[in-house]
Amino acid sequence: QSVLTQSPSASGTPGQRVTISCSGSSSSIGSNYVYWYQHLPGTAPKLLIYWDNQRPSGVPDRFSGSKSGTSASLAISGLRSEDEADYYCATWHDSLNGWVFGGGTKLTVL
Amino acid sequence: EVQLVESGGGLVQPGRSLRLSCAASGFPFDEYAMHWVRQVPGKGLEWLSGISWNSINRGYADSVKGRFTISRDNAKNSLYLQMNSLRSEDTALYYCAKDNDRDYGGHLDFWGQGVLVSVSS
Numbered sequence: 001q002s003v004l005t006q007s008p009s010a011s012g013t014p015g016q017r018v019t020i021s022c023s024g025s026s027s028s029i030g031s032n033y034v035y036w037y038q039h040l041p042g043t044a045p046k047l048l049i050y051w052d053n054q055r056p057s058g059v060p061d062r063f064s065g066s067k068s069g070t071s072a073s074l075a076i077s078g079l080r081s082e083d084e085a086d087y088y089c090a091t092w093h094d095s096l097n098g099w100v101f102g103g104g105t106k107l108t109v110l
Numbered sequence: 111e112v113q114l115v116e117s118g119g120g121l122v123q124p125g126r127s128l129r130l131s132c133a134a135s136g137f138p139f140d141e142y143a144m145h146w147v148r149q150v151p152g153k154g155l156e157w158l159s160g161i162s163w164n165s166i167n168r169g170y171a172d173s174v175k176g177r178f179t180i181s182r183d184n185a186k187n188s189l190y191l192q193m194n195s196l197r198s199e200d201t202a203l204y205y206c207a208k209d210n211d212r213d214y215g216g217h218l219d220f221w222g223q224g225v226l227v228s229v230s231s
Contacts, residue, residue, distance in 0.1 A: 033217070035217050039155075042223070042224075044114075044205070044223045044224070045205070045207075045221045047217075047218070047220070050210075050217055056219070088155050090155075090157075090217075090218070096171075096172070098157055098170070098171055099145070099160070099218070101154055101157065102154065103153075103154040104155070
């Protein structure tokens with residue numbers, strides 16, 4: 001059981017907008033920045049969003065992050081087939097004094 | 111270009127030890143904290159340990175505290191994870207990751223491709 005809760009799966013058709021959610025607590029998301037990673041099995045996870053809503057250079061603006069209270073969301077607009085991957089949220093946990101990840105959301109592009 | 115290459119994985123019997131290494135290049139290794147993260151087959155990512163740039167601060171997940179030890183050699187641009195008393199549930203793909211800060215509370219910005227550890231008799 002992951003400390004951060006994500007829906008196991010999400011799907012959309014090319015061009016659509018999909019949203020992936022991440023739920024935590026006051027000790028995690030509620031008091032720390034949220035990060036999002038894109039992961040294709042067997043490859044290096046890639047940082048998509050940092051500090052709740054900032055994109056590293058090279059990440060398309062189709063990807064956006066937001067946070068409210070103890071929950072966060074990743075939105076992907078103009079969905080493409082290459083977006084099919086696993087997406088993980090992460091944050092620092094004050095009580096555990098370490099990093100925690102969500103269980104991951106498998107995005108399928110139909 | 112940041113590169114992180116893990117090595118040292120393999121098949122090991124329960125109760126035995128294994129040492130993972132991560133060779134870093136493309137950035138000033140001695141200025142950044144580093145991490146180990148793992149992924150059990152079919153499961154999500156799990157943070158295991160972090161170490162500050164100067165090795166003074168180290169943190170561990172409860173699941174590995176007392177069994178795993180993180181260390182680094184800045185002269186060799188290398189990160190290590192000494193894993194003792196291995197269990198079948200430690201079977202996973204182990205990733206090395208760079209932090210964007212000197213202490214391990216920044217965030218994980220670059221990752222390696224991982225090395226597989228299988229614990230079985």
